[in-house]
Amino acid sequence: MRTPKERQYDLLGPRVVEALVRRGNEAVYVTDAAAAREQIHAWLLRDQVRSVGWGGTETMTECGVFDLVREMDLEVIDRDTAESFEKRQDMMRRALAADAFLMSFNALSADGIAINIDGIGNRLSAMIWGPKYVYAIVGMNKVAPDYDSAVLRARQVASPMNAIRLECDTPCATTGRCADCMGDNSICSYFVANRRVRPRGRIKVILVGADLGF
Numbered sequence: 349m350r351t352p353k354e355r356q357y358d359l360l361g362p363r364v365v366e367a368l369v370r371r372g373n374e375a376v377y378v379t380d381a382a383a384a385r386e387q388i389h390a391w392l393l394r395d396q397v398r399s400v401g402w403g404g405t406e407t408m409t410e411c412g413v414f415d416l417v418r419e420m421d422l423e424v425i426d427r428d429t430a431e432s433f434e435k436r437q438d439m440m441r442r443a444l445a446a447d448a449f450l451m452s453f454n455a456l457s458a459d460g461i462a463i464n465i466d467g468i469g470n471r472l473s474a475m476i477w478g479p480k481y482v483y484a485i486v487g488m489n490k491v492a493p494d495y496d497s498a499v500l501r502a503r504q505v506a507s508p509m510n511a512i513r514l515e516c517d518t519p520c521a522t523t524g525r526c527a528d529c530m531g532d533n534s535i536c537s538y539f540v541a542n543r544r545v546r547p548r549g550r551i552k553v554i555l556v557g558a559d560l561g562f
């Protein structure tokens with residue numbers, strides 16, 4: 349039985365998908381994490397993906413996608429397996445040439461604009477150009493009514509929670525709120541809004557009627 353919140357997600361989600369498609373994304377709405385995993389599996393097979401990389405994404409972990417790609421016959425570029433800082437940087441560069449890049453969004457406006465913030469820029473570089481395809485799984489908890497509230501969500505919810513998760517030496521990891529820091533440890537260097545996707549269909553979004561990630 350779907351909860352009232354999930355039923356609200358089911359009512360709003362398909363309209364957000366229409367908005368994403370209007371902006372050039374391929375997009376579908378599914379109700380839960382298991383269905384998201386099935387959908388990404390189907391897309392990876394359909395698109396004949398042979399290599400895959402990713403940036404930091406709690407949502408993909410929650411959906412079991414990293415376990416999935418390890419079970420498939422794919423070349424996996426996992427920077428967290430690097431033995432040194434230099435090898436990690438190399439893997440992040442290699443991920444830019446992978447067939448597929450996996451990520452979530454920090455926020456999404458109801459009219460289909462994805463908002464993302466990145467510390468180094470590898471995640472957003474890959475989203476904009478490089479990998480043939482980008483696959484994003486996004487929980488409805490990240491959908492905000494409009495552009496300004498999506499930016500606010502990315503700054504005041506997603507970034508502080510990511511800083512806490514990563515145990516960053518930043519003000520938000522101590523207070524829970526953004527202090528607009530400028531130190532070298534800040535994870536908020538680059539802000540990107542996807543007004544549209546070019547070429548059409550390169551970014552593929554699975555919008556999920558559940559709370560996933562931050």
Ligand code: SF4
Binds near residue numbers: 503518519536
């Ligand atoms: S305090 Fe710094 S790292 Fe934390 S959310 Fe704000 S700008 Fe980002």
